[in-house]
Amino acid sequence: MSGFRQRTISREATLDGVGVHCGEPASVTFRGANPGTGVVFRRIDIEGAPEIPATVAQVVDTDRGTTLGAGGVTVRTVEHALAAVLALEIDNLVISVAGAEVPIRDGSFADFLAALEGAGPVEQEADALVLCLSEPLAFDGPSHQSYALTPAAGLAVSATIDFEHELIGRQSISVAIDAQTFRKSVAPARTFGFQADAEVLRARGLALGASLDNTVVLSEGGIMNDGLRFEDEFVRHKIGDLLGDLALLGARVQAHIVAERPSHTGNVALVRLLATHLR
Ligand SMILES: [Zn+2]
Numbered sequence: 001m002s003g004f005r006q007r008t009i010s011r012e013a014t015l016d017g018v019g020v021h022c023g024e025p026a027s028v029t030f031r032g033a034n035p036g037t038g039v040v041f042r043r044i045d046i047e048g049a050p051e052i053p054a055t056v057a058q059v060v061d062t063d064r065g066t067t068l069g070a071g072g073v074t075v076r077t078v079e080h081a082l083a084a085v086l087a088l089e090i091d092n093l094v095i096s097v098a099g100a101e102v103p104i105r106d107g108s109f110a111d112f113l114a115a116l117e118g119a120g121p122v123e124q125e126a127d128a129l130v131l132c133l134s135e136p137l138a139f140d141g142p143s144h145q146s147y148a149l150t151p152a153a154g155l156a157v158s159a160t161i162d163f164e165h166e167l168i169g170r171q172s173i174s175v176a177i178d179a180q181t182f183r184k185s186v187a188p189a190r191t192f193g194f195q196a197d198a199e200v201l202r203a204r205g206l207a208l209g210a211s212l213d214n215t216v217v218l219s220e221g222g223i224m225n226d227g228l229r230f231e232d233e234f235v236r237h238k239i240g241d242l243l244g245d246l247a248l249l250g251a252r253v254q255a256h257i258v259a260e261r262p263s264h265t266g267n268v269a270l271v272r273l274l275a276t277h278l279r
């Protein structure tokens with residue numbers, strides 16, 4: 001008995017667009033699901049519409065985004081949609097994807113949040129699974145990330161990033177995560193990349209759909225876009241990415257997470273560790 005009810009959505013919502021890595025058209029449709037379903041992706045462009053559960057066990061890649069896979073079928077860049085799912089405490093959802101990747105939209109979390117909020121989140125007749133830490137937990141990721149968790153009544157994230165670019169440098173922010181603060185403080189923050197990396201990424205088949213419409217692009221000493229949505233938009237986006245990866249736990253989390261240099265690789269390793277505390 002957690003005291004929290006499971007939640008789903010009461011109507012469908014669809015978003016289309018382009019995949020930031022594959023550069024191909026893609027769409028997602030969110031549909032409600034029965035209690036106990038969890039969050040499940042379906043590749044509806046493939047015969048039989050194979051399912052890929054949105055759980056940490058299905059993570060197959062964390063380079064420049066989080067990719068899930070099952071039975072050789074993958075879905076890429078799941079984290080922005082899943083961050084909105086987590087912020088709205090939606091436990092049961094079917095996300096049908098027509099394409100290999102969730103569309104990037106404007107590079108932020110905002111469209112996913114608006115679509116799901118517009119789809120009428122509702123409580124269901126079942127208790128939600130909640131991870132409550134009984135004691136602090138510290139975890140160092142595989143490449144200079146570190147995470148420290150302390151027990152808390154709700155979910156809060158403090159993050160620090162450090163990039164050698166004069167517009168970023170060292171940025172820190174703490175956010176108590178509920179739908180309202182996520183909408184205001186995190187959801188509008190866009191993904192970012194360095195112009196200097198673009199050629200190498202494209203040669204590797206990544207960032208083929210990236211543009212100034214969906215990515216803050218940092219050039220030497222500035223950005224190529226018209227402006228930033230927050231002075232510290234970069235660290236705010238990293239908090240959203242962390243939340244999207246945290247959704248792969250499949251349970252609500254009650255903890256204060258302090259993250260230094262979070263990355264998808266570190267986030268997913270953290271969630272794998274947290275999953276062992278669920279049993
Ligand atoms: Zn992101």
